[in-house]
Amino acid sequence: MRLVILGGGGFRVPLVYRALLADTGAPGACRELVLHDTDPVRLRVVASVLAAQAAGVPGAPAVRIAQDLDDALRGADFVFSAIRVGGTAGRVCDERVPLAEGVLGQETVGAGGVLYGLRTLPVAVAIAERVKALAPDAWVINFTNPAGMVTEAMARVLGERVIGICDSPVGLVRRAARAAGADPDSPAFRYDYVGLNHLGWLRGMSDGGPDLLPGLLADPKALESFEEGKLFGAPWLAALGALPNEYLHYYYFEREALAAVRSAEATRGEFLDRQQGAFFSSAAGRPADAYTLWDRTRLEREETYMAENRAATGGWQRDPHDLDGGGYDRVALALMRAIARDERTTLILNVPNGTTVPALDAEAIIEVPCEVGAFGARPLPVAAPTEHQAGLMLTLKAVERSAIEAAASGSRAAALRALALHPLVDSVAVAGRILDAALPR
Numbered sequence: 338m339r340l341v342i343l344g345g346g347g348f349r350v351p352l353v354y355r356a357l358l359a360d361t362g363a364p365g366a367c368r369e370l371v372l373h374d375t376d377p378v379r380l381r382v383v384a385s386v387l388a389a390q391a392a393g394v395p396g397a398p399a400v401r402i403a404q405d406l407d408d409a410l411r412g413a414d415f416v417f418s419a420i421r422v423g424g425t426a427g428r429v430c431d432e433r434v435p436l437a438e439g440v441l442g443q444e445t446v447g448a449g450g451v452l453y454g455l456r457t458l459p460v461a462v463a464i465a466e467r468v469k470a471l472a473p474d475a476w477v478i479n480f481t482n483p484a485g486m487v488t489e490a491m492a493r494v495l496g497e498r499v500i501g502i503c504d505s506p507v508g509l510v511r512r513a514a515r516a517a518g519a520d521p522d523s524p525a526f527r528y529d530y531v532g533l534n535h536l537g538w539l540r541g542m543s544d545g546g547p548d549l550l551p552g553l554l555a556d557p558k559a560l561e562s563f564e565e566g567k568l569f570g571a572p573w574l575a576a577l578g579a580l581p582n583e584y585l586h587y588y589y590f591e592r593e594a595l596a597a598v599r600s601a602e603a604t605r606g607e608f609l610d611r612q613q614g615a616f617f618s619s620a621a622g623r624p625a626d627a628y629t630l631w632d633r634t635r636l637e638r639e640e641t642y643m644a645e646n647r648a649a650t651g652g653w654q655r656d657p658h659d660l661d662g663g664g665y666d667r668v669a670l671a672l673m674r675a676i677a678r679d680e681r682t683t684l685i686l687n688v689p690n691g692t693t694v695p696a697l698d699a700e701a702i703i704e705v706p707c708e709v710g711a712f713g714a715r716p717l718p719v720a721a722p723t724e725h726q727a728g729l730m731l732t733l734k735a736v737e738r739s740a741i742e743a744a745a746s747g748s749r750a751a752a753l754r755a756l757a758l759h760p761l762v763d764s765v766a767v768a769g770r771i772l773d774a775a776l777p778r
Contacts, residue, residue, distance in 0.1 A: 342372055356669070415477075512656075536584065
């Protein structure tokens with residue numbers, strides 16, 4: 338099996354390779370990993386990290402650097418798209434421009450997410466077109482944010498052969514299960530989750546018996562023993578009757594989140610820009626130490642994840658269980674194994690709606706539990722969203738589709754609509770100024 342990672346100089350690529358190494362020797366395991374990136378220095382550094390990981394592992398997947406996109410794609414069985422158009426400097430712009438207007442600046446949520454999408458969508462669609470031309474039988478697994486928006490745009494080219502993934506939902510499910518005294522790895526464990534990427538809710542879970550969620554929601558101590566409980570607080574979760582994805586903190590506690598971001602010494606993008614810049618600079622000159630430097634930087638990155646949101650809720654440290662960085666890479670490997678070997682499993686993925694959520698059309702990309710096998714990913718039935726959940730999903734889907742239209746056509750009106758319709762942008766005039774600052778005429 339040949340796996341291609343687009344954005345192969347990305348910081349999280351070693352996590353994927355770690356998962357591949359754990360699978361070495363299994364039937365149909367990855368035999369070659371092809372890396373492609375626009376930054377040759379980052380590629381060389383990541384290749385050094387992977388070489389250290391592979392040392393002493395018999396049958397470790399060979400690593401090849403492809404300078405050309407078409408060369409990378411030919412013969413691919415799976416393509417992981419993990420690109421960051423504009424780099425971390427672009428992310429800083431996406432954060433700072435909205436903040437200057439008094440609205441949230443965040444990578445995937447609010448005006449920052451729309452700006453990131455507008456910049457990323459044309460590149461993602463061009464990649465989808467090259468995959469269709471050169472590797473039509475390949476499966477594309479999209480890591481690129483904003484994942485729902487990007488997956489939907491790529492699906493217009495690739496259909497069901499592109500699947501979006503995110504580690505937030507699986508992390509939520511596993512943490513909630515442990516807090517309720519259930520084993521998330523038990524064959525009997527079931528759960529009900531619905532939403533869009535970075536906008537979803539866990540509404541039920543069981544370990545072969547009655548629904549465990551009502552009991553968890555009624556137990557403040559257990560509820561506030563894990564990240565989402567601490568972020569949202571037991572009173573609000575009990576009132577809501579569901580466990581939201583962590584990114585909904587920006588919606589439910591907008592003022593507090595915005596105040597925390599504005600009072601921080603640096604935005605998340607500025608922190609990562611400095612941190613990753615220092616790492617790649619050091620590792621480029623010390624390739625023998627690349628893995629040690631990467632692992633140290635990775636841990637710091639995980640420890641500071643959503644630091645502003647945690648500061649807005651009293652300040653607390655992340656649980657050690659959540660610091661190994663093994664979220665989305667495990668989801669990706671499980672997805673790839675299920676398709677390649679027809680190993681049936683259930684994963685929360687970003688896929689076409691079909692008839693799963695009646696409020697949305699069949700082509701809308703949603704984030705729900707899916708049955709996965711050689712056929713790809715099929716959404717499983719879920720309970721209908723509540724009016725609140727459906728309302729937010731419909732609003733955000735309108736934002737996503739306006740951004741997709743703007744990226745495809747160059748329509749400034751569609752771009753303005755994408756920004757102004759977002760519930761975290763409180764004025765059409767503000768949306769217009771953000772658009773003028775980020776994407777001048």
